[in-house]
Amino acid sequence: MKYLEKIQGLFPLGYMYLIILGLLKETILFYPLGINILKYSSITDILISPISDMISNPILILVVLSVVILFFVFQLLLVRYSHKNWIQKILRSYKLDPDLDKQALRKAMIPAFVILAGVELLALFVGLGIGQGEKIKKKLDSNALVPNYTLTVESGETAPIYLIDINSTYYFYVKKDEKKIKIAPVGSIATLEVINKK
Template sequence: MKYLEKIQALLPLGYIYLIILGLLKETILFYPLGVNILKYSSITDILISPISDMISNPILILIVLSVALLFFLFQTLLIRYSHKNWVQKLLKNYRMNPELDKRELRKALIPPFVMLAGFELLALFVGLGIGQGQKIKKRMDSQTLKQNYILTTGSGEGTPIYLIDINSIYYFYVKKDEKQVKIAPIGSINTLEVINKK
């Protein structure tokens, strides 16, 4: 029961960490595009950002779960083979007592496991932000962005655009043959139609 209470106490800290990672990713993504995303984000966008990033990309979920599973399997192997020389050397290198019984060893391995999972998420979010931002910037500069939507404004005119992102207040997009990011309030857009890519 105490273990469950500790997990419940750490959940808000974990969510705050995810929010920070989401902010970091969005800031890094929009920085090369010349947009300070924090000026255009509401509290709701900030709170939902990490969860929407995780859920909208199934590959991202698979990567996070597979790495967490690998960490768990590695921890299980260390506990199972704690009597082996290679495990004892590894634990001594990390200043852990290899003579602990299996239950105590499991508790001692939780903080490094949490640190590794946190570092994995940090690397993933920062890497995604850097990769996506640089990719969009390079394609904008070379005019090779492929339009993925047709945006219709109040005038009824449809314009092919590359949609970078949407939050609860603004659309962020690049028009065909342009090199600047446009930011439009959601109320100014009538329709957004997906371009069929066959």
């Protein structure tokens, strides 16, 4: 029962962490484009942003899982070979007592493991935000954005667009051969049609 209570106590921290990840990634992504995304986003958009990014990109899932597995294997190796001098130096550098039995050492390493995984995710999402924002900005400045959708507004007018992002209330896009980012409420868009890449 104590274990469940500990997990329940961590849920608010998990939500806060997701909000921080979403805020950082979205803010850093839209900053080079001159958009204050916080004015156009709800807390739900920000909370779901990291999850939707990971689910929509299988490579991102593989990277996250690989690093978590790598940390886990590293932890197992540290516990298994804790009697070796070089492992004891590593454990002392993290202020862990290398003389603990293997079970106690494993328990003592869990917080370090969680912190390392959290820092890895934070670095990953900040890097994604920087990379995507700068890439879109460079392509926008050089007019090299390739349309990926055909947008139809309620009046029936259609236009090829490059869709930057969508949240629950707004579309962020650039029309073909234009350099200005348009922000349109979801209700003003009739349809979006994917342009097939050949």
